[in-house]
Amino acid sequence: MAIVRVERLSKSYLISEKQPGLAGSLKHLFARTNTSVRAVDNISFEIEAGEIVGFIGSNGAGKTTTLKMLCGLIHPTSGSISVSGYKPIHRKTAFLKNITLVMGQKQQLIWDLPALDSLHVNASVYGISDTDRDERIEELSAMLDLKDELNRPVRKLSLGERMKCELLASLIHRPSILFLDEPTLGLDINAQIRVREFLREYNKKYRSTVILTSHYMGDIKSLCKRIILINNGRIFYDGLLATLTKTYSSSSFISIELTKAVNPVLFKEFGEIIECDELLVRLLVPRSSLKETLFKLLNQMPIKDLEVNDPPTEQIIAKLLRSVSL
C-alpha cells in the first residue's frame, strides 16, 4: 500500500527581478517586477512503505521544493499530497512524530554544546523517556560508529562527524518516513560510504521509507532501486534504476588498455572519447555499430585488454537531463 501519494502537485513562486547597478536597485526599490516561476509542475507519483526512492535532477529542478511540500513545510499551489494518511501541511503531531527531514546544508545541533545535549533536547520534545533515549542513542551511535564524538562540542567536530550526529538527532524518535536532502553533501568518500551503509541498515531494520535527493550518484546507486528524474519541475522518468540503464542507453562503454601510447586524436573515429590517459582509453560507442567498432579497434590499435560495459549511470542521467533541457 502506498504510504506517499502525490497527485497533480504544483508549486509556483513569485520571484522579483532586479537589474544590476544603482539604477536597477532604485527601480527595484520603488517598482518591483515580479515573475511567477513554476518550481514544481503537475507531478504525480506514489511510494510504497519501505521503499528507498532517489529524486534526481539538476539544481533548481524542483527536488527540494517537492521534498518540503511532502514534509509539510511549504504550501502547494495546487494538487494533493497524502503521507501516512495525513495532509502534511496540517503538521499534526502524529504525522510529525512519524517523519524526519535531514538537510546536508543545514544543521539543528546546538553549536556550542556537545551533540549529546542536542539529542536530549530532541528526546524531550518527542516525549521519549530517559531510559528509551539512552537506549536509542546507544543503538544508533553503534550503527553510525560514533563514540566520544557525542561528548565533544559540535563546533569542534569534522563535517562527517557532524553529519552523523545530525542523523542521530533526526532519527532519535524512530520515524518511519525519512526525507533526506543531500545528506552526504561535502563529505569525504569514507564518510559518504559510512552514511550510506547506515541508511541501508536503518531502512532494513525499521522498514522505513526513504526519499532521497542527492547529486552524488554513489548515494543513488548504492541505496535506491527506484529513481524519479525531475527537470523544470516535471517528472520525466519514474522507474527502476536498472531499467533506466537498459532503456535509455543507446551506447556501450568500452575500456581499453594499450600496450603503448597512441595519439588520442586517432580514437575520435571510433566514438566519443570519455577519458584518455596514455595507456588507458574510455570510449562511448553507439550500440548499433559496436561489432564493427570492436573489430576495427582490435585490428588497428595496440590493444592489451578490452572490456565492454553499459555506460555509467551518471553518463546516462547527465545525457538524459541535457536532452530534456533542450
Added chain:
Amino acid sequence: MNLRFLSIIGVFWSKSILAEIEYRVNLIVEIFSVIGNLSGSILILSLFYSNGNNLGGWTWNASLTVLGVYTLLEGFTTCILQPNLSRIVSHIQQGTLDFILLKPFNSQLWVSFRIFSPWGLPSVVSGIILISIGIHSSNEVLSFNSFLICFLMLISSILILYSLWFVIASTSIWFVRVWNANEVLRSTLVAGRYPLSAYPDSLRRFFTFIIPIGFLTTVPAQAAMNSVSIGVILASCAFALLLLWISNRFWLFALRFYTSASS
C-alpha cells in the same frame, strides 16, 4: 500550559544556560553595563527633581519605582525576548525554521522561549531592588492585593511587549531582514524608564495609543504605589490578551507564506 510544556522549557533553558556560560566574560560586561545605565538614569532623574520640580505630579520615589519596573522589564527582555525573537530573522534567513516547524511542539513557543540568557539577571535583580526602595521610601504599605495587582500588571506589560515584538519579528517571513524594526521598538522602549506624565501631551498620546509604553512601566508602577484604577487594570489585561491572540493568529497567517530558504 501543561507539565510537558514546562519540562520541555526546563530542558531548553538548562541547555541554553550551558551554552551561554561558555562565554563567561559576558556576565562581567553585563554587570558593568547595568551599573552604568542605572547610574545614568538615576542621575538624570535626580536632575529633574533637584529644583523642587516633580514629573507631572509623580514623586521622586514613584519615579524610582517606574525606573525599577523599566529595569526589570529590560532584564526580562535580555533574558528571553532579545535572544529568542531576534533569532527569528536568522531562522528564516538560514532556513533553520524548517527544523522547528517539523517538531511536535508549538512553533511560536519554540521560537519565543527556546533560549534563556542569564545575562539579563543583573537587571532583573536591580529592578526588584529599585521597586522595593521606591515603595519602602514612600512609606507605602504594599498589601497582598496590591502586590497581586502589581504582579498582574507586570505580566500584562510583558505580554504587550512580547506580542508587539513577536509580530514585528514574524514579518521577516515576507521581508527577511527586520532587524532595524526590532531595534526601533527596543530603542523606543527606553522612553518607559520615566513616568508617562513626564512627556508632553503629543508624546504621551503616542506612548499610550501607538506604542503603549504607558502600559509597560507606568501602570505597573502605579499599581505598586496603590494608585491605579480598576478600569486601567482591566484595560491593561484586555489589551495584553488581545495582542497575544493577534500575535498567534499573525504567526499562523505568516507561516502560510513561508517558502523556506533554498538549498
